[in-house]
Amino acid sequence: MTTDQLTAEFETFQGELKSFILRMTASVQDAEDILQDTYLKAQSKIDTFRGESSLKTWIFSIASNLARDLLRSKKRWPETVTDICREEALHNRQFFQEAMHIRETSPQGKFEIKEHIAFCFTCVSKSLPLEQHLALLLKEVYGFKVTEIAQIMNQTEAMVKYYLHVSRSRMIDIFDHRCSLINKQGICHQCTELNGIFNPKQKAQEELVKIEMARDAENKSKEELFDLRMKILQELDPFESGAAELQLHHLEHNRRVMEKYLEEN
């Protein structure tokens, strides 16, 4: 394969790759750096690519290894990340001023509940052990098969199945306890709360009806609701959506809060 062929094919999935790295690292800077390093590494190692997997699988493998190298020494986030960050945000006037400015001036500054659902998943899934997080994103959001994930992670298919089963069960359990969109007793209302701040004239209930996961919450099983949550992530590009700038600003806030929190705890 020539460098031109590599570049052409890389461009067809680099958006997916960048969003995947963002969802692993929760950092725009890291996503951009790892994306660039992945391309450079692929270019320098292209002679070793034997076509035993697709080029996309091979490239995702390089990116996953770089992300793992970066994240291995870092603590995982607590599953209460959104509660902790909410408390910090409430005392951070500058955060809201910046967010309001983005809301009013940026073409990617809309607030939409479904975008916040995807954002929320990015934060909460960082509470999973690293390998489980990686496997879950690759399968549920980016549609890789177990055999491909085994190649990407350099693991057996049996272990990939284990990671997928456990991570999925864990996330279903967390959202079932926390998310008020799918469980009336859920303790987190952050998406509707923020909708009230950024879209004060909008009725949250009318917005929720547009989201299948919220609309069908009472009729679907926990498994099905999780699949609908994953569908929201599959359809959203966190760098290109209409809410991208607002959500990335929020993500950067949460990442900083978490770094400080994990240093102190």
Added chain:
Amino acid sequence: MKQVHTNSKSQEGKATTVRKTFSRETSVQTTVMADPSIVWALLTRASDIPRWNSTVTSIKGEIREGNTIELKSILDEKRTFKLKVKEFVPEKRLVWGDSQGSRVYSIEKGAGGGVLFSMTEKIGGPIFPLFAKYIPPFDESFERFAADLKKEAESIQNSKS
């Protein structure tokens, strides 16, 4: 020396207890149609154990040789068992215990692609007769443990690719 068998035959998934004056040993074994790595992961990823194992209410610590874990079981929910991991041979054998006894988990290749899982706990010592009557029987919780492990491992093994 007195010796009582509560169950004389070693049946699939049925616990067997051998009582002696200074010790008591309970065992269970079951065939699990899953890769040994799945069974091993389920047994050793401590934070995940209460999710699939209905006999463990909480477990703290990392299951690694030399580490001490803190475990709470349905046998006595008020009590925290502090157990030292004595052996840790991946996908083969795990042993933990305290001064009163040890629990041995073993995984062997079984027929037809599955594994034979067995679990044995022996408790005892010179003063065992003094406290033996206060220790509840393990049979039921052992059977539940084995059944839960089999169900969870086979469900993972058979999950979609």
